[in-house]
Amino acid sequence: MSLPKGSIEVDHLWKRFKADRGKAQIRDKVARARSRAAGNKADRGWRWALSDVELKVEPGASVGLFGANGSGKSTLLKVLCGVMYPYAGHVEVSGRIGALIEVSSGMHPELTGRENTYLFGSLLGLPRSVVARRFDEIVAFAEVENAIDRQLKFYSSGMKMRLGFSVAAFLEPQVMLVDEVLAVGDASFQQKCIDRMRAVLNEGTTLVFVSHDLAAIEATCARGMWLHNGLVQIDAPVSDSLGAYRRSIEESAESAQAAGGPLKLLKVEVGGSGDEPPRTQEPLELRFVLESELDEQGLLFTGVSEGTASPIFLITRAVSLTPGQIEVRATIDHLPLPRGRFYLWLGIARKGRGQNLPWQPVTRFDVEGGLLDQGPQGIVRLAPVHVAVEWETARP
Amino acid sequence: MPEAVASPRTAERPPAPPPELLFRRRIRLRRSLPELWRSRELIRTLAEREVRARYKQAFLGASWAVITPIVLMVVFTVFLKRVAKIDTGNVPYPLFSYVGLLPWTFFSTSVNTGGQSLVSNSSLLNKVYCPREVFPVASVFVAGFDAIISTGVLGLLFVIYTFAPKVTSLWVPVLFVLQLGFTVGVTLFLSGIVVYLRDLRQALSILLQLGLFATPVAYGIDGIVPNPFWRPIYCALNPLAAVIDGYRRVVLLGLPPRWELVAPAAVTTVLILFLGYTVFKRLETGFADVA
Numbered sequence: 001m002s003l004p005k006g007s008i009e010v011d012h013l014w015k016r017f018k019a020d021r022g023k024a025q026i027r028d029k030v031a032r033a034r035s036r037a038a039g040n041k042a043d044r045g046w047r048w049a050l051s052d053v054e055l056k057v058e059p060g061a062s063v064g065l066f067g068a069n070g071s072g073k074s075t076l077l078k079v080l081c082g083v084m085y086p087y088a089g090h091v092e093v094s095g096r097i098g099a100l101i102e103v104s105s106g107m108h109p110e111l112t113g114r115e116n117t118y119l120f121g122s123l124l125g126l127p128r129s130v131v132a133r134r135f136d137e138i139v140a141f142a143e144v145e146n147a148i149d150r151q152l153k154f155y156s157s158g159m160k161m162r163l164g165f166s167v168a169a170f171l172e173p174q175v176m177l178v179d180e181v182l183a184v185g186d187a188s189f190q191q192k193c194i195d196r197m198r199a200v201l202n203e204g205t206t207l208v209f210v211s212h213d214l215a216a217i218e219a220t221c222a223r224g225m226w227l228h229n230g231l232v233q234i235d236a237p238v239s240d241s242l243g244a245y246r247r248s249i250e251e252s253a254e255s256a257q258a259a260g261g262p263l264k265l266l267k268v269e270v271g272g273s274g275d276e277p278p279r280t281q282e283p284l285e286l287r288f289v290l291e292s293e294l295d296e297q298g299l300l301f302t303g304v305s306e307g308t309a310s311p312i313f314l315i316t317r318a319v320s321l322t323p324g325q326i327e328v329r330a331t332i333d334h335l336p337l338p339r340g341r342f343y344l345w346l347g348i349a350r351k352g353r354g355q356n357l358p359w360q361p362v363t364r365f366d367v368e369g370g371l372l373d374q375g376p377q378g379i380v381r382l383a384p385v386h387v388a389v390e391w392e393t394a395r396p
Numbered sequence: 397m398p399e400a401v402a403s404p405r406t407a408e409r410p411p412a413p414p415p416e417l418l419f420r421r422r423i424r425l426r427r428s429l430p431e432l433w434r435s436r437e438l439i440r441t442l443a444e445r446e447v448r449a450r451y452k453q454a455f456l457g458a459s460w461a462v463i464t465p466i467v468l469m470v471v472f473t474v475f476l477k478r479v480a481k482i483d484t485g486n487v488p489y490p491l492f493s494y495v496g497l498l499p500w501t502f503f504s505t506s507v508n509t510g511g512q513s514l515v516s517n518s519s520l521l522n523k524v525y526c527p528r529e530v531f532p533v534a535s536v537f538v539a540g541f542d543a544i545i546s547t548g549v550l551g552l553l554f555v556i557y558t559f560a561p562k563v564t565s566l567w568v569p570v571l572f573v574l575q576l577g578f579t580v581g582v583t584l585f586l587s588g589i590v591v592y593l594r595d596l597r598q599a600l601s602i603l604l605q606l607g608l609f610a611t612p613v614a615y616g617i618d619g620i621v622p623n624p625f626w627r628p629i630y631c632a633l634n635p636l637a638a639v640i641d642g643y644r645r646v647v648l649l650g651l652p653p654r655w656e657l658v659a660p661a662a663v664t665t666v667l668i669l670f671l672g673y674t675v676f677k678r679l680e681t682g683f684a685d686v687a
Contacts, residue, residue: 014413017685029593052413078684082525085421085681088413101523110449119445122438123524 005095006059006174006206008080014088015050015075015230049075050230053089059174062207064217064238066245067227073210076227077101077177080208095206098124098173100164100181109153113144113163116152120167134170141196142166143189157184169196175206182216194219214242246306247341262293263321263348263356270344270365272335280369280386284335288328288346292321298356299349300328304342309359311345312337312384319348321356337367338386423677431527438526442534446509447541461542462549464505465497472614482615487648488557494550495647496613496640502543503579503636504604510535510583511600514591514683521683528680529673532587536580562650571642571653574665578635581668588679591686610634617641617657628660635661635668 003009050072057063065073078084079091081099107116117138121131139148142162147155155163161184168176178197182190190213197220201207211217217224217238224241226233234241267289272278286302300319303311313336319328347359369386451460472493476482484492513531514521521528554561590596612620617637621630631638638661642653 012413012417014417027595078522083522084684086419088417088419090417090419097525099524108445108449111445115445115448119441122435122441123520123526125434125438125526127437 003092003094004059006204007094008055008057008175008206008208009092010053010055010076010080010089011091012089013050013053013055013076013079013086013091014048015072015079015084016046016048016087018046048230050079053227053230053232055225055232055235057206057208059095059206060201060204061223062201062209062221063223063225064221064242065208065210065225065227066212066214066217066242067233070229071227072230073227074101074179075230077179077208077210080175081177093175095174096125096172097175097177098168098171099177099179100168101177101179102181107152107160107164110151112151113139113148113155117148117163117167120164121171124168124171124173126171131171134172138163138166138170141170141192158186158189161185162189165193165196169193169200173200173205175208176200177208179210180212182211183213190216214246218242243341246308249308263298264291265289265346265357265362266291266325268344268346268363270363278335278337278365278367280338280367281334281336281388282369284332286330286332286344290321290326290328290348291324292326293323294321294356295323296321297351299351300346301349301359302330302344302346304337305345305361306340306342306384309345312342321348334388335367336385336387338384339367339369341366419681421678421681423674425673428527428677432529432533435527435530439530439534439537442530443537443541446534446538450538461545465494465501465546466549468497468501469494476614480615480619482619484616485649487644488559491550491553491557491559491648492616492644493614494553495643496611498543498546498550499575499636499639499643500608500611500613501546502539502575503582504607505539505542506536506579506583507586508600508604509538511586511590512597514587515594515597528683529584529676532583532676533580535587536576536583539579559648561647564646564650564652567646567653568643571639571646571658574635574658574662575639577669578639578661578665581665581670581672583672584676585668585672588676588683591679591683611636612640616644628656631657632660632664635664637661 053072053076055063055076065076067073075084077099078101079086080093081097081101082093083101108119111119117135118128118131121128139145142159142165144155144159144163147159152160161181165178165181165185168178176197182193185193194216197207197209201220207220209217209221221238223235224238224245225235226241226245234244236244265288267287269285269287270278271285273283273285276282278284288300288302298319298321299316301314301316303314305311315330315332317328317330319326341364343361343364345359346357346362347355348357349355469490473490477489482489482492510532513535514528517531520526521531553559586596586600590600608614610620611634617627617630617640620637621627631641638654638657642658645651645653
């Protein structure tokens with residue numbers, strides 16, 4: 001009550017679920033009661049979905065939530081919007097909440113898009129007159145003008161999500177909660193949604209945004225919170241927490257590296273010219289030592305990424321594999337990377353089909369040198385490539 | 397940013413929250429009832445949605461609402477009346493049974509659809525916040541919509557049998573409040589429990605079938621409980637009996653309700669309403685976890 005509109009306060013939030021789900025039948029309850037009566041204590045299987053979560057958000061702030069599947073992101077969002085109740089702790093969200101927990105949440109397939117818009121509006125606690133005032137805007141944003149009087153079951157999932165998002169975003173919520181739903185939209189609509197979220201933020205709405213699309217989080221949120229197994233790992237400015245998250249993905253990928261196989265990587269070296277560390281726009285030297293039991297032609301491909309499996313650039317080279325050790329060297333004259341931490345991935349393809357060495361991260365390295373110019377946040381995510389450029393401005 | 401902030405917290409998961417932090421739900425009627433009132437537009441939308449979705453696809457449309465009571469009335473008239481001697485007090489039997497069927501159908505439809513309303517709306521329950529009682533309450537409204545249509549048929553029956561409702565019909569609103577209160581109470585109670593005991597849904601329709609015969613729908617209350625001494629107790633156990641008996645007296649016979657039956661029914665209704673709402677609110681905290 002004392003909190004200003006649009007703020008979120010979560011203190012020591014705990015939430016648990018029954019470990020054996022989906023057994024809401026009388027005979028299961030009877031069986032459970034009987035085993036408890038028989039002195040069986042092991043029956044109380046609970047799984048912690050959230051433990052001791054702390055989250056304080058000021059009005060108008062934006063928080064991105066990320067983490068692996070099952071880490072409690074959606075549960076936290078559900079507790080925030082009041083759908084679920086905490087097991088322990090204190091949760092307070094002040095102001096009207098616009099929540100989009102799932103595609104077509106709060107929508108009924110038998111009703112038309114128009115009827116659903118009003119239904120969703122009343123679920124957000126808005127009178128019909130308010131919905132009617134924004135109706136055209138909502139429909140135009142969702143790009144469903146032609147389908148608005150069609151039953152929702154004949155909508156594509158992208159259309160449903162677009163309508164749901166527009167209703168949630170246009171009905172002037174004070175707190176907006178968006179779960180991983182944008183993934184359903186096509187690329188241009190995703191961009192539109194991100195723009196809209198930023199516009200809503202500018203109007204002073206508080207945003208909590210759950211996504212696996214780290215770039216989208218980086219583009220919209222100032223703060224990032226990483227949940228892992230229901231525990232808050234990091235709650236920090238978005239670049240810091242995303243960086244930590246990316247590194248951890250990387251480390252787990254590295255530890256999952258397969259040993260064995262007919263082709264082994266013995267050694268990887270990454271360095272600048274001489275004994276220098278790698279620097280932007282200066283030479284980068286790569287050295288791989290492989291041990292092969294094979295005798296055939298292969299295609300070596302290696303690339304640099306920010307952590308994920310998709311590389312920023314890729315270089316390839318045909319190599320002839322012979323039993324014994326093979327050394328492969330590569331030099332990149334002008335390293336097109338800005339300052340930061342990068343990961344080297346390597347794979348060796350078989351001539352024809354398949355891979356002798358699966359695409360995997362092999363090492364990480366830090367680049368020193370040029371920092372990218374910071375563009376307006378979110379228009380471009382932090383670009384991973386550094387380009388040497390000469391600018392000239394003149395009056396013709 | 398200092399490095400310390402950006403490095404993941406490696407702390408082990410604490411085993412459980414300290415007991416003083418446990419979340420306790422306080423049930424305050426003074427806060428939850430106004431909230432329900434603020435959600436009236438939502439209830440209307442939900443009820444409208446239900447009605448539309450139900451009749452949009454059904455071939456016979458709104459006439460389904462009337463078919464159930466009419467078919468039962470015909471069945472009672474053709475079969476039951478032959479087997480048993482039913483005292484209707486000079487009222488045509490179809491009218492007599494139809495007046496009983498109206499509140500019964502309203503009750504059984506409400507309980508049946510309202511009881512399942514939380515489960516069938518689990519897609520909403522799980523994703524959108526609203527006071528949960530809107531779902532069963534909306535079901536009661538839908539049943540009320542059906543009841544209005546079937547009351548129209550009652551008017552038709554009056555014309556067919558050239559039988560005019562008596563002036564004492566002015567008592568109807570009082571009885572209706574009782575009927576509504578009891579229906580809402582039972583619906584709330586059952587809808588909350590069904591979420592946790594899903595197979596109660598199947599049991600529900602059987603129980604309602606039995607209830608039809610435990611209630612003076614096809615016959616008068618005097619046929620079920622001949623001894624006047626037990627009638628108030630019977631009505632305390634089954635308030636609908638007092639309501640139906642009251643409707644017949646005020647609409648068809650021109651007599652005032654039997655207050656010695658209405659009073660115990662009213663007491664039960666208030667208790668059921670209170671119990672139903674409290675149980676519902678108690679169970680509410682876990683709905684989204686299991687739905």
